Amino acid sequence: xxxxxxxxxxxxxxxxxxxxxxxxxxxxxxxxxxxxxxxxxxxxxxxxxxxxxxxxxxxxxxxxxxxxxxxxxxxxxxxxxxxxxxxxxxxxxxxxxxxxxxxxxxxxxxxxxxxxxxxxxxxxxxxxxxxxxxxxxxxxxxxxxxxxxxxxxxxxxxxxxxxxxxxxxxxxxxxxxxxxxxxx
Numbered sequence: 001x002x003x004x005x006x007x008x009x010x011x012x013x014x015x016x017x018x019x020x021x022x023x024x025x026x027x028x029x030x031x032x033x034x035x036x037x038x039x040x041x042x043x044x045x046x047x048x049x050x051x052x053x054x055x056x057x058x059x060x061x062x063x064x065x066x067x068x069x070x071x072x073x074x075x076x077x078x079x080x081x082x083x084x085x086x087x088x089x090x091x092x093x094x095x096x097x098x099x100x101x102x103x104x105x106x107x108x109x110x111x112x113x114x115x116x117x118x119x120x121x122x123x124x125x126x127x128x129x130x131x132x133x134x135x136x137x138x139x140x141x142x143x144x145x146x147x148x149x150x151x152x153x154x155x156x157x158x159x160x161x162x163x164x165x166x167x168x169x170x171x172x173x174x175x176x177x178x179x180x181x182x183x184x
Contacts, residue, residue, distance in 0.1 A: 030056060041072035063093035070107065079111040086111070 033052055040049035049072045057065035070085030086108050090101065
């Protein structure tokens, strides 16, 4: 059992090493390197896949490799990088049939649909000036019987204190109203 596990681990390491060596070895066929790049993209190793595709593009200025980089990024949810590659492909590749251009534009639309739209920052309202102070003395149109109504319309609410005794708020309000309504 131990021997079988050791053999399996060594095969995995050998396969990984061989795949990495295969990707860098220029004497290996282009098809084999494309396969390694495709596998890297599909398995989530987009950096490796894109690097191999970049090497292939440098060797043969075939813009299909740029398109494939875009697909690799797209498959790995790297929307902005995918859009860059698709845009480069559409700008630089020549003689692309219209049906292929339409396909690339569908990929572009798909990537754009996944981007979070940037919204402008909400406008900050300028600070407002405080209301002018009320003049001292009796207010026009306010009689002695409506002083409580006048106070409640202009009074600033008191902060709620947690843990205060129940009913403390109404007593304070009664005291304030009572003092204001009393004759001078």
